[in-house]
Amino acid sequence: AQKITQTQPGMFVQEKEAVTLDCTYDTSDPSYGLFWYKQPSSGEMIFLIYQGSYDQQNATEGRYSLNFQKARKSANLVISASQLGDSAMYFCAMFRKSSGDKLTFGTGTRLAVRP
Amino acid sequence: DAMVIQNPRYQVTQFGKPVTLSCSQTLNHNVMYWYQQKSSQAPKLLFHYYDKDFNNEADTPDNFQSRRPNTSFCFLDIRSPGLGDAAMYLCATSRVGNGGYTFGSGTRLTVV
DSSP: OOEEEOOOSEEEEETTSOEEEOOEEEOOOSOEEEEEEEEOTTOOOEEEEEEETTOSSOOEETTEEEEEETTTTEEEEEEOSOOGGGOEEEEEEEEEGGGTSOEEEOOOEEEEEEO | OOOEEEEOSEEEEOTTOOEEEEEEESSOOSEEEEEEEOTTSOOEEEEEEETTEEEEOTTOOTTEEEEOSSSSEEEEEESSOOGGGOEEEEEEEEOTTSOOOEEOOOEEEEEO
């Protein structure tokens, strides 16, 4: 069975500093995708970044980058130059084509950005 | 803009009184999902539609049902809500095979 683990229930970061949110996964499928979502207190799930299992380069989207280490099965999210608006819950999720198009989420990390 | 819309944004229902949550999409995605997210927990998949094919998760209670009358709309019916069903309900869509989910803003359900 696939599993997504986020070991940091909560984190603090100083405004303008970088922060890394950890995510490890477990799957035996060769083809999968990894997502990071941001969920503010209002509840909507906002897509941040995607990494495919066959992608050779780490994904980047503006201030977000994904540190993909396939052999270690980790997909950590790096947020550079943190802003107050980055305070939210962050979820790592995995998609496998063999799982019938279902997305499985980790337990999330609550990030608080300090001014 | 193409999007996924959930109505209502907030829903209060009485214990045991049937309630329906709705989701519509303008993306023409063939897969639609309903997730339940309780406070401080990860979203949990209840069921999904692959076109008209309904797929129920094994641990989804019988109290929860869904309808998808056409590509654009999907409904979540809770036949007899209990206090434990209070949660955020998230609708999402995707085009089969690429995992690119689009989420609605969610409906926060309160049971009184």
